[in-house]
Amino acid sequence: xxxxxxxxxxxxxxxxxxxxxxxxxxxxxxxxxxxxxxxxxxxxxxxxxxxxxxxxxxxxxxxxxxxxxxxxxxxxxxxxxxxxxxxxxxxxxxxxxxxxxxxxxxxxxxxxxxxxxxxxxxxxxxxxxxxxxxxxxxxxxxxxxxxxxxxxxxxxxxxxxxxxxxxxxxxxxxxxxxxxxx
Numbered sequence: 512x513x514x515x516x517x518x519x520x521x522x523x524x525x526x527x528x529x530x531x532x533x534x535x536x537x538x539x540x541x542x543x544x545x546x547x548x549x550x551x552x553x554x555x556x557x558x559x560x561x562x563x564x565x566x567x568x569x570x571x572x573x574x575x576x577x578x579x580x581x582x583x584x585x586x587x588x589x590x591x592x593x594x595x596x597x598x599x600x601x602x603x604x605x606x607x608x609x610x611x612x613x614x615x616x617x618x619x620x621x622x623x624x625x626x627x628x629x630x631x632x633x634x635x636x637x638x639x640x641x642x643x644x645x646x647x648x649x650x651x652x653x654x655x656x657x658x659x660x661x662x663x664x665x666x667x668x669x670x671x672x673x674x675x676x677x678x679x680x681x682x683x684x685x686x687x688x689x690x691x692x693x
Contacts, residue, residue: 524550566617572674579670580625583663587629594631594650605651606635609664611642612684613672619644622671626664644668 524547531546532538594602613619623634623644631649638645648660665688672684 520554523554526550527553566675567677569674576625576670576674579667580628583629583667587631591631591649602649603652604631604647604649605657605660607646607648607657607661607664609644609646609661609668610687611637611639611644612665612668612687613676613680614639614642615676615680618668618671618676618680621675622668625671626667632660632664 527550528543528546531549532542535542535546611619613622619637619639623637626632626646627634633647634644635647636645637643644664646660646664648657648663651657651660669684669688672681676684
């Protein structure tokens with residue numbers, strides 16, 4: 512591996528080294544050096560493709576996203592509890608088709624995982640070809656409830672895009688939103 516290649520793969524090497532040290536459970540010079548050597552060997556033998564572009568770093572937006580996800584988890588927990596206590600086995604849910612605002616695998620993966628963190632919601636399928644995201648949401652009992660759940664899923668996408676999307680992805684999402692709302 513060339514020096515430039517090693518520098519580009521430094522985050523990978525650092526991550527693998529951290530995992531190695533955590534697996535050993537001791538933070539010693541020997542475990543760190545062994546982890547670095549093993550990580551360099553693994554990244555030399557198993558050549559994973561480098562990401563096509565760097566992930567933008569927007570600390571304030573990332574902090575806002577983390578706060579929103581935490582808020583969403585708390586509110587969703589209360590809502591799921593209420594649904595369970597009020598309706599018991601008769602609680603209803605809905606499967607919704609939500610338009611994808613980004614074609615980026617990176618953004619779609621983060622969106623799907625962030626959405627699934629909230630109790631009562633789960634990502635069922637991502638149809639990249641038709642730019643649709645199928646989600647399940649517990650609670651909607653009518654069209655208005657289903658529309659609220661759809662808007663929450665769209666809001667999660669927008670927040671992830673603002674935190675992790677490229678300027679082009681954000682502009683494309685805004686264009687799609689305006690196109691769909693008229």
